[in-house]
Amino acid sequence: MRHIIAVLLENEAGALSRVVGLFSQRNFNIETLTVAPTEDPTLSRLTVTTSGSDRVIEQITKQLNKLIEVVKLVDLTEGEHIEREMMLIKLKATGQHRDEVKRTVDIFRGQIVDVTSSIYTVQLIGDQGKLDAFINAIGEAYVLETVRTGVSGIARGDKVLSL
Amino acid sequence: MEMLSGAEMVIRSLQDQKIEYIYGYPGGSVLHIYDALAQQEQIKHILVRHEQAATHMADAYARASGKPGVVLVTSGPGATNAVTGIATAFMDSIPMVVLCGQVPSTLIGEDAFQETDMMGVSRPVVKHNFAVKHPSEIPGLIKKAFYIASSGRPGPVVIDIPKDMTTPTDKFEYHYPESVSMRSYSPATRGHSGQIKKAVELLLSARRPMIIVGGGTIGGRASAEATELARTLNYPVTTTLMGLGGFPASDPLWLGWPGMHGTYEANTALHNSDLILSIGARFDDRVTNATEKFCPTAKIIHIDIDPSSISKTIAADVPIVGPAKSVLIEMLALLAKTDRVPDAEALSEWWSQIDQWRQRHGGRYELNDNGLLKPQQVIEALYKVTKGDAYICSDVGQHQMFAAQYYKFDKPNRWINSGGLGTMGFGFPAAMGVKLHYPDAEVVCVTGEGSFQMNLQEFSTCSQYDIPVKIVCLNNQSLGMVRQWQDMNYDSRHSQSYVKSLPDFHKLTDAYGHKAITVKTEAELIPALEEAFALKDELVFLDIHIDPTEHVYPMLVPKASMRDMWLSKTERT
Numbered sequence: 150m151r152h153i154i155a156v157l158l159e160n161e162a163g164a165l166s167r168v169v170g171l172f173s174q175r176n177f178n179i180e181t182l183t184v185a186p187t188e189d190p191t192l193s194r195l196t197v198t199t200s201g202s203d204r205v206i207e208q209i210t211k212q213l214n215k216l217i218e219v220v221k222l223v224d225l226t227e228g229e230h231i232e233r234e235m236m237l238i239k240l241k242a243t244g245q246h247r248d249e250v251k252r253t254v255d256i257f258r259g260q261i262v263d264v265t266s267s268i269y270t271v272q273l274i275g276d277q278g279k280l281d282a283f284i285n286a287i288g289e290a291y292v293l294e295t296v297r298t299g300v301s302g303i304a305r306g307d308k309v310l311s312l
Numbered sequence: 313m314e315m316l317s318g319a320e321m322v323i324r325s326l327q328d329q330k331i332e333y334i335y336g337y338p339g340g341s342v343l344h345i346y347d348a349l350a351q352q353e354q355i356k357h358i359l360v361r362h363e364q365a366a367t368h369m370a371d372a373y374a375r376a377s378g379k380p381g382v383v384l385v386t387s388g389p390g391a392t393n394a395v396t397g398i399a400t401a402f403m404d405s406i407p408m409v410v411l412c413g414q415v416p417s418t419l420i421g422e423d424a425f426q427e428t429d430m431m432g433v434s435r436p437v438v439k440h441n442f443a444v445k446h447p448s449e450i451p452g453l454i455k456k457a458f459y460i461a462s463s464g465r466p467g468p469v470v471i472d473i474p475k476d477m478t479t480p481t482d483k484f485e486y487h488y489p490e491s492v493s494m495r496s497y498s499p500a501t502r503g504h505s506g507q508i509k510k511a512v513e514l515l516l517s518a519r520r521p522m523i524i525v526g527g528g529t530i531g532g533r534a535s536a537e538a539t540e541l542a543r544t545l546n547y548p549v550t551t552t553l554m555g556l557g558g559f560p561a562s563d564p565l566w567l568g569w570p571g572m573h574g575t576y577e578a579n580t581a582l583h584n585s586d587l588i589l590s591i592g593a594r595f596d597d598r599v600t601n602a603t604e605k606f607c608p609t610a611k612i613i614h615i616d617i618d619p620s621s622i623s624k625t626i627a628a629d630v631p632i633v634g635p636a637k638s639v640l641i642e643m644l645a646l647l648a649k650t651d652r653v654p655d656a657e658a659l660s661e662w663w664s665q666i667d668q669w670r671q672r673h674g675g676r677y678e679l680n681d682n683g684l685l686k687p688q689q690v691i692e693a694l695y696k697v698t699k700g701d702a703y704i705c706s707d708v709g710q711h712q713m714f715a716a717q718y719y720k721f722d723k724p725n726r727w728i729n730s731g732g733l734g735t736m737g738f739g740f741p742a743a744m745g746v747k748l749h750y751p752d753a754e755v756v757c758v759t760g761e762g763s764f765q766m767n768l769q770e771f772s773t774c775s776q777y778d779i780p781v782k783i784v785c786l787n788n789q790s791l792g793m794v795r796q797w798q799d800m801n802y803d804s805r806h807s808q809s810y811v812k813s814l815p816d817f818h819k820l821t822d823a824y825g826h827k828a829i830t831v832k833t834e835a836e837l838i839p840a841l842e843e844a845f846a847l848k849d850e851l852v853f854l855d856i857h858i859d860p861t862e863h864v865y866p867m868l869v870p871k872a873s874m875r876d877m878w879l880s881k882t883e884r885t
């Protein structure tokens with residue numbers, strides 16, 4: 150099963166390499182990884198999506214917790230949560246197809262953020278499934294380039310991940 | 313406030329940490345530190361002949377004393393030479409602090425002379441590592457390093473020190489912190505009392521119980537408590553290779569050790585048990601054999617300070633995260649309070665079953681009629697001559713297994729071996745590290761002619777510092793353990809396992825100014841050992857020629873369960 154693990158990490162040189170190293174060293178897989186400083190400049194927040202059996206996921210969280218620079222972590226998929234990913238995508242947009250692309254972008258509530266006579270550059274935010282669905286709807290033949298940020302996640306309701 | 317250079321801070325911090333010995337080797341990037349070292353007397357430095365030996369000395373000191381060992385090496389090759397020793401300590405959860413020089417911070421990343429990214433190289437084999445960014449950080453980082461290395465599940469910590477952090481003329485305020493607190497690191501100080509209660513209930517309702525005492529029992533200084541618990545309940549005990557001595561081998565409750573070369577009775581009893589209490593053992597593959605066939609009827613109570621060791625390979629029914637000692641003290645308190653006792657009839661049936669299993673193999677081996685000594689004989693003689701009270705520091709191979717099987721340890725911290733990494737070359741420097749700190753104790757390196765040659769240069773260090781260890785070399789003229797596998801799995805094709813052109817160990821020992829004794833027959837064995845141990849102040853190398861065809865048994869049949877064993881070359885369970 151797919152899991153989204155959110156980690157608060159000391160914002161120190163080398164801390165990220167320990168996390169990434171751990172995954173390869175122990176043969177865990179990483180699907181996406183995002184990291185940025187938080188409002189507290191001494192902490193970074195990292196979101197990793199991974200998949201594996203319950204036993205593997207248990208090991209991943211335990212091994213992450215064991216890293217000295219990991220301050221706290223939560224497996225968001227254990228509860229209600231919100232997940233978002235942003236994609237910038239360059240699409241061929243010529244002739245009659247140009248309107249079709251625009252309509253699809255609207256349906257997915259994306260925004261066209263740059264235009265040339267033959268290209269739309271689109272920004273789209275959603276969960277992984279929505280971004281995948283958009284690419285499917287557009288048709289891969291029209292996709293020139295994509296860049297995705299990877300998943301960020303946060304728990305719903307009162308739960309907060311903080312010190 | 314006192315003003316010190318970074319180099320002086322390194323040495324002063326070690327003094328304030330009450331460090332007596334450091335082991336190391338100088339080089340360009342640590343010259344400032346060595347200069348500060350030369351200007352004081354409190355800390356003694358042991359100059360090894362290869363950095364790997366420095367790490368094993370520090371490691372073995374830690375294994376014997378429970379206190380972290382300290383290593384000082386230069387950047388680049390000095391640091392990479394230390395990596396094997398760091399990894400050895402990491403695998404066996406041994407506290408150690410390794411100070412590595414580094415090129416000046418202004419040159420890092422430019423492939424400077426003797427630059428190695430030691431933070432990157434060591435990362436997978438350390439508990440943690442630090443790079444010094446400013447000289448004033450040095451005391452705090454050293455304090456943290458000792459704290460991390462020796463608390464929770466112990467392990468090695470590396471500090472990478474760029475040369476410009478130690479410049480003698482750059483002085484900063486020195487202050488050695490009294491204590492450390494880290495928001496991101498707080499190892500458990502006691503187990504969950506609900507879980508402990510559950511564990512005691514399970515223990516009391518067991519009909520075929522087994523207790524596994526692991527390395528964590530020794531590291532956690534919980535041998536006395538584990539022993540008391542087993543004796544209170546009258547339950548059988550097996551100690552893992554890392555846990556030898558954690559429960560006295562002379563106690564009738566002891567069944568030997570489990571796993572690949574464990575005893576028939578320990579392995580069979582585990583397989584048939586209905587409850588296993590594991591105290592600081594991590595169910596690694598050399599113990600469990602095929603995990604899906606592991607002890608099918610057993611429920612498992614698993615005490616470990618490291619949560620990630622629990623349910624990693626074998627799922628625990630009652631996990632208890634905490635230090636073995638405090639958890640066992642709580643268990644003993646609960647047992648003292650309860651009126652419940654284990655089912656006496658079931659237990660006596662279990663014991664009579666176990667006693668039958670004990671008859672089946674019982675550590676027997678066959679003597680040679682061709683006059684060649686058997687390795688088992690040698691270890692038994694060693695046990696006799698040292699009255700079972702020596703520190704046995706082993707290398708890796710068949711001799712290691714024989715030493716572990718035939719030397720019976722009654723005390724913890726006496727059996728010192730590289731269990732997790734299996735590092736050939738560990739034994740000799742390990743013995744040196746122990747002897748240095750326990751000059752009055754008998755300290756023996758049990759080795760093979762293969763392993764010994766991986767760190768024999770330390771003969772020279774022993775001359776320099778008068779370290780009179782005794783070396784018992786089980787010379788089978790082959791990489792015996794490799795040869796055994798080739799006999800069993802590769803139709804006896806001895807690919808590269810025969811060590812041709814062995815040195816004349818007698819002359820070699822002589823060249824370094826030590827004493828050698830060659831033993832070829834049974835009649836020579838005991839007198840040679842007695843002579844060696846009578847020479848209190850001399851290093852003695854015993855070159856003991858043994859039967860090269862001997863195999864280690866019992867041996868678990870690969871990919872099978874714990875009860876599937878070879879008991880000799882021809883007998884299988």
Ligand SMILES: Cc1ncc(C[n+]2csc(CCOP(=O)(O)OP(=O)(O)O)c2C)c(N)n1
Binds near residue numbers: 762792
């Ligand atoms: C550094 C290292 N290299 C290789 C091995 C693999 N290995 C394990 S035991 C062994 C043979 C050891 O030979 P020796 O020291 O003579 O001991 P014996 O088995 O003959 O008693 C080897 C090569 C190892 N454990 N460590």
Ligand SMILES: [Mg+2]
Binds near residue numbers: 709760786788
């Ligand atoms: Mg050999």
